[in-house]
Amino acid sequence: MYDVIIVGAGPAGLSAAIYAERAGKKAAVFESYTYGGQIVNTPEIENYPAIQKISGFDFATGLYEQAIGLGAEVLFEKVVSVSRVDGNGAEDQETPAEGGLPYFIVKTDSGEYNAKAVILATGAKNRHLGLAREEELIGRGISYCATCDGAFFKGRDVAVNGGGNTAIEDALFLSNYCSKVYVIHRRSEFRGEKEGLLALQAKENVEFVLNSVVTELLGEEKLSGVEVKDTVTGGVKSIPVDGLFIAIGQAPDNAAFSEIADLDRGGYIISGEDCLTKTEGLFTAGDCRTKQVRQLVTAASDGAVAALAACAYIDKLA
Secondary structure, X not given: OEEEEEEOOOHHHHXXXXXXXXXXXXXXXXXXXXXXXXHHHOOOEXXXXXXXXXXXXXXXXXXXXXXXXXXXXXXXXXXXXXXXXXXXXXXXXXXXXXXXXXXXXXXXXXXXXXXXXXXXXXXXXXXXXXXXXXXXXXXXXXXXXXXXXXXXXOOOEEEEEOOOHHHHHHHHHHHOOOOEEEEEOOOOOOOOOHHHHHHHHOOOOEEEEOOEEEEEEEOOXXXXXXXXXXXOOOOEEXXXXXXXXXXXXXXXXXXXXXXXXXXXXXXXXXXXXXXXXXXXXEEEOOOOEOOOOOOHHHHHHHHHHHHXXXXXXXXXXX
16 A cells, blocks of 8 residues: 555656655655657756756656655556545545545556545657558658657758647757758747747758648658648648648646546646545646646746645645
């Protein structure tokens, strides 16, 4: 029986583990892939208080080692379900029956674990375009991480699809390695920060393809180009590229928890800044929950808030 089980080893989940352990609770963190979440792919972090500049990998590693050093366990298993059991052994998603202490059953692809409280910190994953052969061409020209795969396209022509900060950052990064970078965006204006956009516009090897959407992926065994359609004129043209970096946002992966936590239309766990869910003893933190600002610092903040709330809940049970 763990005190707290945390689902997700990103900045929110690892921050929650640190705060739970410091409060004297035994915490276990479950992660299906690797620690760090999306931030591990960021080459430079320059907006975290008191740290002028650090790579995402180094930041994530520091969080991981700090959590482990305090006594938290990190288990690389995929959580497939979370259910609440009342003190009489009956499953109950919201309110326990009188006469016993409730607890949670966390099932993974490798086993089953119990905890007094659970924190869902599952983060979000990259959105796909939904085009034919998109999945097939991943690793053969299609990528969702410029910092991960950009070096493979040194001296070649590539395209970035998107209009937010991630797309701008990816295009800036790729412009340092690639001969040509096409930035394809379905609107005429960008949602990303002005400073980054100005830097991108100053690049001689960057060409903007605005009011356009990718309609087809070209090439057989590997990507050789993309077909784009102008949303204003309806015209279609082909752009020869060896790589397409898709940066159109993220989506949460919370379907497995839809019965124990309310989700909004986008699949995010409904919660306020208190990180509470509809189920007593179940908390949420980070990019997987409903919120206005999704930044590294707010993920860490959520982890602290959720962990301290979970600890208070456990103390109240005793």
